[in-house]
Amino acid sequence: xxxxxxxxxxxxxxxxxxxxxxxxxxxxxxxxxxxxxxxxxxxxxxxxxxxxxxxxxxxxxxxxxxxxxxxxxxxxxxxxxxxxxxxxxxxxxxxxxxxxxxxxxxxxxxxxxxxxxxxxxxxxxxxxxxxxxxxxxxxxxxx
Numbered sequence: 001x002x003x004x005x006x007x008x009x010x011x012x013x014x015x016x017x018x019x020x021x022x023x024x025x026x027x028x029x030x031x032x033x034x035x036x037x038x039x040x041x042x043x044x045x046x047x048x049x050x051x052x053x054x055x056x057x058x059x060x061x062x063x064x065x066x067x068x069x070x071x072x073x074x075x076x077x078x079x080x081x082x083x084x085x086x087x088x089x090x091x092x093x094x095x096x097x098x099x100x101x102x103x104x105x106x107x108x109x110x111x112x113x114x115x116x117x118x119x120x121x122x123x124x125x126x127x128x129x130x131x132x133x134x135x136x137x138x139x140x141x142x143x
Contacts, residue, residue: 001027001062005053008069008122008132009045010140017143018042020049021135023128024056031056032131036139045136046070047102054109064115069122069129073106077117081107 004025011018019036033056035048050066050073057064068074081103084090089097089104097103120126123133 001060003057003060003062003064004067004128005056005064006067006120006126006128006132007046007049007053008129008136009042009047009049010133010136011040011042011045012140012143015039015041017140018045019136019139019141019143020045020052021132021137021139022049022053022056023131023135024053026057026060026062032135034135034139036136036143038143043070043072044099044102045140046073047099047106049132049136051102051105051109054106054113054115057113062114064113065118066115067118067120067126067129069120071119074117074119076103077106077110 006023009020017038018040019034022033024031084097089100091097120129
């Protein structure tokens with residue numbers, strides 16, 4: 001069974017009030033979800049969208065296509081995280097990894113599923129990324 005998860009994060013100021021949006025397609029159903037925090041950053045909201053989107057699956061099995069417009073998330077999961085873990089969650093410059101607790105959650109969730117991480121251009125013609133952006137901005141505005 002294929003599961004499609006679209007995610008986006010938003011921040012009004014950086015840092016500032018933030019929100020995230022998720023659109024999930026599974027078993028022929030579409031679910032939408034959003035949330036936010038009063039004081040956060042855009043990167044943290046991008047990561048929270050991924051974390052909450054994967055948590056929404058609730059043990060469902062199948063391959064996951066996870067769509068994000070965050071290069072930070074894509075590069076982190078595909079390029080940087082292996083070295084961070086090997087270096088005790090330190091960067092190449094021997095500094096602590098920013099947002100380490102969120103990266104650790106993403107790493108744990110990534111190990112539980114078969115995920116294809118897909119970057120999409122933000123604010124472009126991807127209907128579901130645009131919907132996630134709308135959900136995230138509305139959630140940020142409510143903080």
